[in-house]
Amino acid sequence: MSLVDHDISPQDRDDRRRRSYPKGYGLTFPIADYRPWDIDPEFLALFEAIRSNTKLDVYRAYSLYTLGRQTQKTSGAVLEVGAWRGGSAAILAAVAQPSTVYVADTWKGVVKAGPRDDYYKGGEHADADIGTVKQLFNAVNLTNYQLLPGVFPEESGHAVPSEETFSLVHIDVDVYLSARDATEWVWPRVVTGGTIVYDDFGFYGCEGVTAYVHELMQDPRMRVFPNLNGQAVAIKLR
């Protein structure tokens, strides 16, 4: 596998170069030259198996994989809200075994887009279905998962046993209200030291999620790290 195979596609790169960004946005090229995934055969095999089922690039996928491998440091299950075709959920299920991974999606696309969201209007990413997720989990031999179809948390949160707690949560929902509602539902169930990863943080077009994460930075119950790869990571202090 070539080293460049894992980076964004040439077309995606060109599209971004042509974009005219507002103030506060623009392509960034961090001066970093550490590529631990290239020498991690377990990750490479997993990423290859799921890459057509995910929108995550290798950087975010590897961050999630690394955090997933540390879930045993705290007790509890794993939750992903916003699974689309199941790629990132499969990474979590593979590395967090034997913990259960709850996998939530409408499988009808983005919901709850509102005034905080500049780009999303609702219905985006509807090109995924629950059958595709089941097929992927079968293909990579994973059974430690439970699917939660419907708008989360209103239509599917009830299917999570009331005594369940969470060690790691991945919220990848594109818009402000879905990120907020998922966080407020899961927060009392996250163990101290548990971690919530917010995908979309800082992405041009995901201003609602970025704004929500900035609100969380003021919350004394958590420490929030703005990882500048398109994710933010919140750790529960109390």
Ligand SMILES: C[S@@+](CC[C@H](N)C(=O)[O-])C[C@H]1O[C@@H](n2cnc3c(N)ncnc32)[C@H](O)[C@@H]1O
């Ligand atoms: C960018 S996709 C997720 C990508 C996926 N994590 C991956 O591996 O590439 C965002 C998903 O969030 C889902 N979504 C947004 N708000 C939701 C909500 N409140 N409840 C359930 N699913 C939601 C959409 O249906 C969509 O499939």
